[in-house]
Amino acid sequence: MDREPAPGPWSHPQLLAALGGQDWGAVLRTYRKLTGLSQTKVGELVGLAQSDVSDIERGRRQVTSSEVRARLVGGLGAPDQRRDGARAHGAAPVVGLALSGPGPDEDLLARVASVVDSRSRVDADTLDWLDRLLAEHRRAEDVLGSRPLVGVMRQQLRTVVDMYASARGPLADRVVRLASEHAQFLAWMAQDQDQTAAALAWYDRSHEWALEAGDADMAATTLNMKAHQAWSKGRATRCVRLAEAARWSCPGTSLGVRGMATQMAARGHALKGEADEAHRLLDEAQAIMSRAAEHPEDEPPWMYFYSPNWFTLQRGMATLHLHDWSAAVDQLTAGLSAMPDEYRRDKAWFRTCLAHALAGAGETGQALAVATAVVPDAAAVGRPHSWNELHTTAAVLTRRSPARGRQLVAALRDFD
Incomplete structure (x- = not known):
């Protein structure tokens, strides 16, 4: 019989998410935060020196040994995850459901589990629920930062991808589009943690899926975010080229997505010290964003944060470069x-x-x-x-x- 979840810290969704994502640094940090234990005391529980615990928490040491993983799981009293991964401890089929507030009704929850476990037919209600869940995680990341959510989102993306085989017709396009949005969010979180290679790989996957689903907004957004990544690394010319690609290679994008690409190009020119071109593009972007603000319902859901006020902050960053x-x-x-x-x-x-x-x-x-x-x-x-x-x-x-x-x-x- 499967072991029930351990009482205390292991009832906390953030700790379960870190365990599900095999993010051992986050497991140790969150466990200590919830229990109040020192690194030395945790080290005694898992058979590691305090310096080793510190290195794992800070990402200076990766846990690759099955022996060390077993010591961490056993010493911290983690729930058994051997059966069906995240669902071994009785969680919902998507680890992130624990963070999502009110869940679906019991019938919908059963349909999601059925789709994942037996390749049953995907339905619109299931995908609507996953859309809402992704939107809630985006907003949670604004408050928590990216690190606590990475494991959750990887599991959630696996669930979405597993649904593809059983999707038919327009629902198959929706599954691919939803996978693209999850990949873009994972890319953003990797970028937020300065994991450049991982971010680029996720952006490329998101872009590929967006093209497959015919989603011009997401295809352009992935190019925008790659431009942002280039900007953050001081690569001004690459930033401009990617932003221009987002502006012109994906016709039919929303005004907000177009405005984001235009201001991203402006920031690249500002980074190069090209004030006239930067200000010209900033003025163009401001006009686009003003028009976008008149019809926010036309914007894709991941653009929820982008507004004329947000543009003022982007202009401030460009001006800072100048x-x-x-x-x-x-x-x-x-x-x-x-x-x-x-x-x-x-x-x-x-x-x-x-x-x-x-x-x-x-x-x-x-x-x-x-x-x-x-x-x-x-x-x-x-x-x-x-x-x-x-x-x-x-x-x-x-x-x-x-x-x-x-x-x-x-x-x-x-x-x-």
């Missing part, structure tokens, strides 16, 4: 004032950009105040991008005001 510090401060301040608090990860990022702009403008006291206030969120949900931007700000502050630069460095060290 070293127009005062304008960047104004734009980032205006955008942040209207950004909802639930966008915790993104709010941390734009606040670090604001701190950088203030430091560049010589407003060192304000820069230090903004930077130190955002350090906890940047450490919790903003690594590595927000965290790296804070280090850049510390360097700018050190040049302009060594004492304040040292203060920020000290604040960062407290969270390292």
